Amino acid sequence: MTTTTSSSTAAASSSSLTSAPFRASPLFFHPLPASHVPLPGKEAHGSYMLQVPWSKTSGWGQAKIVPRADISIDPLSGVTQYAVTCFEGMKCYKTESGELTLFRPNENFNRFKVSAARMGLPSDWDNAELLDLLCKLLALEAPIVPSEDGASLYIRPTLIETSESFGIKEDGNAGEALMYIVTTLNLGKGLYASSEKAETGLRVDADPNYVRAWSNGTGKYKVGANYGVVNIAKKPGFQMSLWLHGSEDFVSEAGAMNVFILKEASDGVLEFVTMSLDNGIVLPGITRASIISLLKDHASGKKEFPLEGVPKNIRVVERDIPMKDIMDGAEDGSLKGMFGCGTGVVVVSIREIQYRGRLISIPYHPVVKILRDTITGIQRGRIEKEDWVVKVPKWQGVVNGEKEAEGQKVIA
Amino acid sequence: MTTTTSSSTAAASSSSLTSAPFRASPLFFHPLPASHVPLPGKEAHGSYMLQVPWSKTSGWGQAKIVPRADISIDPLSGVTQYAVTCFEGMKCYKTESGELTLFRPNENFNRFKVSAARMGLPSDWDNAELLDLLCKLLALEAPIVPSEDGASLYIRPTLIETSESFGIKEDGNAGEALMYIVTTLNLGKGLYASSEKAETGLRVDADPNYVRAWSNGTGKYKVGANYGVVNIAKKPGFQMSLWLHGSEDFVSEAGAMNVFILKEASDGVLEFVTMSLDNGIVLPGITRASIISLLKDHASGKKEFPLEGVPKNIRVVERDIPMKDIMDGAEDGSLKGMFGCGTGVVVVSIREIQYRGRLISIPYHPVVKILRDTITGIQRGRIEKEDWVVKVPKWQGVVNGEKEAEGQKVIA
Numbered sequence: 001m002t003t004t005t006s007s008s009t010a011a012a013s014s015s016s017l018t019s020a021p022f023r024a025s026p027l028f029f030h031p032l033p034a035s036h037v038p039l040p041g042k043e044a045h046g047s048y049m050l051q052v053p054w055s056k057t058s059g060w061g062q063a064k065i066v067p068r069a070d071i072s073i074d075p076l077s078g079v080t081q082y083a084v085t086c087f088e089g090m091k092c093y094k095t096e097s098g099e100l101t102l103f104r105p106n107e108n109f110n111r112f113k114v115s116a117a118r119m120g121l122p123s124d125w126d127n128a129e130l131l132d133l134l135c136k137l138l139a140l141e142a143p144i145v146p147s148e149d150g151a152s153l154y155i156r157p158t159l160i161e162t163s164e165s166f167g168i169k170e171d172g173n174a175g176e177a178l179m180y181i182v183t184t185l186n187l188g189k190g191l192y193a194s195s196e197k198a199e200t201g202l203r204v205d206a207d208p209n210y211v212r213a214w215s216n217g218t219g220k221y222k223v224g225a226n227y228g229v230v231n232i233a234k235k236p237g238f239q240m241s242l243w244l245h246g247s248e249d250f251v252s253e254a255g256a257m258n259v260f261i262l263k264e265a266s267d268g269v270l271e272f273v274t275m276s277l278d279n280g281i282v283l284p285g286i287t288r289a290s291i292i293s294l295l296k297d298h299a300s301g302k303k304e305f306p307l308e309g310v311p312k313n314i315r316v317v318e319r320d321i322p323m324k325d326i327m328d329g330a331e332d333g334s335l336k337g338m339f340g341c342g343t344g345v346v347v348v349s350i351r352e353i354q355y356r357g358r359l360i361s362i363p364y365h366p367v368v369k370i371l372r373d374t375i376t377g378i379q380r381g382r383i384e385k386e387d388w389v390v391k392v393p394k395w396q397g398v399v400n401g402e403k404e405a406e407g408q409k410v411i412a
Numbered sequence: 413m414t415t416t417t418s419s420s421t422a423a424a425s426s427s428s429l430t431s432a433p434f435r436a437s438p439l440f441f442h443p444l445p446a447s448h449v450p451l452p453g454k455e456a457h458g459s460y461m462l463q464v465p466w467s468k469t470s471g472w473g474q475a476k477i478v479p480r481a482d483i484s485i486d487p488l489s490g491v492t493q494y495a496v497t498c499f500e501g502m503k504c505y506k507t508e509s510g511e512l513t514l515f516r517p518n519e520n521f522n523r524f525k526v527s528a529a530r531m532g533l534p535s536d537w538d539n540a541e542l543l544d545l546l547c548k549l550l551a552l553e554a555p556i557v558p559s560e561d562g563a564s565l566y567i568r569p570t571l572i573e574t575s576e577s578f579g580i581k582e583d584g585n586a587g588e589a590l591m592y593i594v595t596t597l598n599l600g601k602g603l604y605a606s607s608e609k610a611e612t613g614l615r616v617d618a619d620p621n622y623v624r625a626w627s628n629g630t631g632k633y634k635v636g637a638n639y640g641v642v643n644i645a646k647k648p649g650f651q652m653s654l655w656l657h658g659s660e661d662f663v664s665e666a667g668a669m670n671v672f673i674l675k676e677a678s679d680g681v682l683e684f685v686t687m688s689l690d691n692g693i694v695l696p697g698i699t700r701a702s703i704i705s706l707l708k709d710h711a712s713g714k715k716e717f718p719l720e721g722v723p724k725n726i727r728v729v730e731r732d733i734p735m736k737d738i739m740d741g742a743e744d745g746s747l748k749g750m751f752g753c754g755t756g757v758v759v760v761s762i763r764e765i766q767y768r769g770r771l772i773s774i775p776y777h778p779v780v781k782i783l784r785d786t787i788t789g790i791q792r793g794r795i796e797k798e799d800w801v802v803k804v805p806k807w808q809g810v811v812n813g814e815k816e817a818e819g820q821k822v823i824a
Contacts, residue, residue, distance in 0.1 A: 070484040082640035083495035172643030216623040225637035228494035231584030
């Protein structure tokens with residue numbers, strides 16, 4: 001099935017000249033027949049997708065939850081020509097009691113807005129309405145959300161310019177756009193999966209010939225343009241690239257993760273050092289922010305770290321990290337560990353860096369596994385942190401007490 | 413109509429394990445009925461598009477010339493998620509004798525290959541085969557190619573990753589891709605159009621808060637990621653942005669043009685100064701290279717400039733251009749002019765720059781119009797430069813001497 005990006009539903013629902021706001025209801029829902037079998041190669045995907053069209057003239061169109069399908073766009077659309085696209089990465093977890101949960105979804109939605117505005121895409125949606133729609137989509141996928149530790153249903157909200165983006169425009173804003181959310185199974189068997197990976201760690205390659213982001217660029221936004229352009233930096237035998245920039249080969253991110261080094265400072269304090277957000281080069285990661293928050297509360301005595309084993313004598317430092325720091329620390333023993341963090345990896349050790357013809361070995365620090373177990377524990381409901389966890393209400397596309405087995409239905 | 417990116421035709425045409433090469437023949441051609449009327453909003457587009465699918469396992473699929481239609485892609489495809497896309501900009505002209513011509517198409521195809529390789533997209537096509545296909549597409553559009561001065565049929569070759577680009581990949585290369593070419597009328601009535609624009613010139617805004625490209629980034633490649641991310645830099649009242657980078661606000665490009673300043677050097681020579689290609693920040697423009705070639709031949713005495721009026725005492729200089737140079741030159745009178753050049757604009761004066769709270773007026777130099785008239789003269793066959801002009805052979809989808817009025821036909 002092919003879906004279109006027409007905004008006719010938006011126009012129909014608003015006869016005035018004012019732009020229609022983003023609304024979760026009425027929702028157009030197209031249930032799959034019970035006999036539905038996924039297409040070959042698509043077995044790992046959720047069966048449904050959310051779509052909300054937008055146009056400059058009529059605003060947001062009607063939200064639709066429809067069977068997952070290809071999207072249909074003009075060959076001169078902004079997304080195909082000029083990379084006018086941004087996205088988010090989220091996960092849905094199943095707790096031991098069978099409930100579905102999300103981790104800090106509002107943080108993702110806020111960052112999604114910032115990215116959208118940077119690309120000239122609409123960003124005026126109501127996060128509560130979007131969360132309502134996302135929860136309905138996830139509720140439909142509940143049977144396939146894995147309950148194994150480390151596994152989840154990965155969620156990819158995306159916003160693309162579907163209108164022609166061509167020649168000189170009056171301003172830099174999109175004319176028509178499509179927000180969509182698709183899901184895909186993350187069975188926890190890959191690179192990022194098991195808790196052990198926190199220990200065994202990744203081998204990364206730092207090649208100064210590929211600079212991912214720079215000052216006054218788009219490093220801090222989650223836009224497609226930051227990712228595809230550095231695909232070819234990937235070296236065989238290394239799981240990902242460590243991104244460098246500037247005259248001193250400063251470390252920004254690794255793959256699509258934020259990066260921390262663990263360093264014993266001259267005063268004996270164990271420092272968690274990560275790049276500052278100030279110059280806009282690194283993504284303001286939600287896992288990054290969560291780890292910093294937990295560590296700062298622990299260091300200040302405001303709140304003990306949720307799991308035992310984190311030293312009391314620690315400090316979070318946000319600053320530039322020149323590669324020389326890492327090399328010197330590896331040599332003099334002050335470098336105690338290094339890890340990446342993000343929605344995909346959660347927390348994972350980095351154990352080796354290839355850099356300008358040498359291999360730098362990084363020690364493993366046990367706090368990395370504690371950080372990982374804490375974040376996953378919160379996400380899966382084993383560690384209580386209510387303000388960071390959102391429960392997904394049950395919903396089965398029921399209308400007037402009766403579920404549509406097949407066909408199409410608009411639900412108020 | 414919706415077309416798919418299936419590579420089944422490629423698989424069918426090659427039963428061996430070797431990857432199929434890019435071939436102009438056999439061509440799948442789907443003629444439009446004589447009664448065809450363009451869809452609303454698409455009147456300015458060519459009626460047909462060329463599509464050639466590719467996959468890592470089977471290579472290039474069969475080339476198709478089909479009615480222009482939306483393309484259908486997976487919501488997790490590389491182009492929608494990670495901006496895995498590159499393109500070219502070309503024009504088809506109609507000479508006074510009614511022939512269709514292209515300007516240095518091989519230069520575009522070579523740059524297209526370089527961009528594709530940078531994005532991990534296939535780049536092993538044969539340029540002669542691609543030119544054959546493009547000429548067939550253009551021959552079908554011959555009736556709508558405008559013959560007015562300044563007008564043309566704009567050509568947009570595009571290459572996108574259609575496969576899922578998600579999670580950790582073994583290497584940074586695409587799994588499946590689609591090359592397509594669409595065309596759109598350029599009636600010569602817009603910003604870039606008339607010869608007079610060479611004189612009246614553009615107002616540009618130079619905002620250091622938006623850096624388009626940097627060393628070891630993708631500035632020199634024609635990839636979508638360079639364009640959409642700076643859309644919002646556009647200021648009202650200014651036709652385009654002047655892109656700056658580095659500690660001294662060096663000028664790289666303006667909008668999607670290369671930039672030259674005209675400066676009277678201390679030895680009295682009129683210098684044509686443009687940014688060097690060495691650090692990879694600016695696009696190696698074909699109009700830029702053509703102008704440099706003509707000017708160097710003229711300056712060295714190897715070949716007179718095609719049109720009269722270009723001073724003998726000139727020099728082409730490729731170097732960084734700090735904004736201070738422009739400001740100082742505007743003040744002391746050594747700055748004699750400034751222009752942008754590219755396929756879209758051809759050659760156009762820049763008459764004013766907004767920069768850090770001031771407006772800098774740039775004088776107009778008559779050589780700008782001579783450059784423009786020379787390039788357009790060559791493109792439209794008024795000035796002879798055979799090695800730069802390719803004539804498009806006539807073709808009407810004729811098979812065995814008989815044209816299919818409607819329906820589908822594979823042509824050997």
